[in-house]
Amino acid sequence: xxxxxxxxxxxxxxxxxxxxxxxxxxxxxxxxxxxxxxxxxxxxxxxxxxxxxxxxxxxxxxxxxxxxxxxxxxxxxxxxxxxxxxxxxxxxxxxxxxxxxxxxxxxxxxxxxxxxxxxxxxxxxxxxxxxxxxxxxxxxxxxxxxxxxxxxxxxxxxxxxxxxxxxxxxxxxxxxxxxxxxxxxxxxxxxxxxxxx
Numbered sequence: 001x002x003x004x005x006x007x008x009x010x011x012x013x014x015x016x017x018x019x020x021x022x023x024x025x026x027x028x029x030x031x032x033x034x035x036x037x038x039x040x041x042x043x044x045x046x047x048x049x050x051x052x053x054x055x056x057x058x059x060x061x062x063x064x065x066x067x068x069x070x071x072x073x074x075x076x077x078x079x080x081x082x083x084x085x086x087x088x089x090x091x092x093x094x095x096x097x098x099x100x101x102x103x104x105x106x107x108x109x110x111x112x113x114x115x116x117x118x119x120x121x122x123x124x125x126x127x128x129x130x131x132x133x134x135x136x137x138x139x140x141x142x143x144x145x146x147x148x149x150x151x152x153x154x155x156x157x158x159x160x161x162x163x164x165x166x167x168x169x170x171x172x173x174x175x176x177x178x179x180x181x182x183x184x185x186x187x188x189x190x191x192x193x194x195x196x197x
Contacts, residue, residue: 036187
């Protein structure tokens with residue numbers, strides 16, 4: 001709960017700092033689509049016998065640029081990774097659906113747009129292999145990326161993120177046993193900014 005409050009506070013601070021720039025006429029809607037790889041950085045259980053392979057992720061975002069240096073995005077990303085037991089396939093997957101509100105703080109130039117991300121939301125887990133496979137948990141994220149304008153509002157981008165959340169009863173654990181997870185993604189995609197020239 002404390003991490004959620006911190007995220008909301010950071011988003012609020014970003015909005016306040018961006019206030020003077022809002023008069024620059026840079027507002028607009030942005031659509032994004034992305035795909036890439038997903039990797040669970042931590043073991044699923046305390047004994048280190050269960051982990052997940054690297055898998056694929058894909059998703060999209062609807063953003064609103066409220067200033068030249070600030071975009072608020074509603075992001076949805078899906079990942080599916082095989083579960084391993086002592087390095088061998090368990091025959092089951094761990095799927096994750098992340099839904100988050102994200103502040104994109106950017107530093108655009110003529111054709112290159114580096115940026116950082118901070119946000120929070122929820123992760124919907126399905127382990128497929130436990131007594132209670134589905135659960136929903138709060139999640140935070142940080143990340144960074146860079147966009148390359150190709151003209152007419154269209155841009156290519158590459159982006160890396162880390163999601164953090166705590167789940168109970170992950171495979172190999174008791175239902176009451178909490179485990180913090182760090183999930184890393186790396187990918188790229190296309191974005192389109194409406195109204196750009």
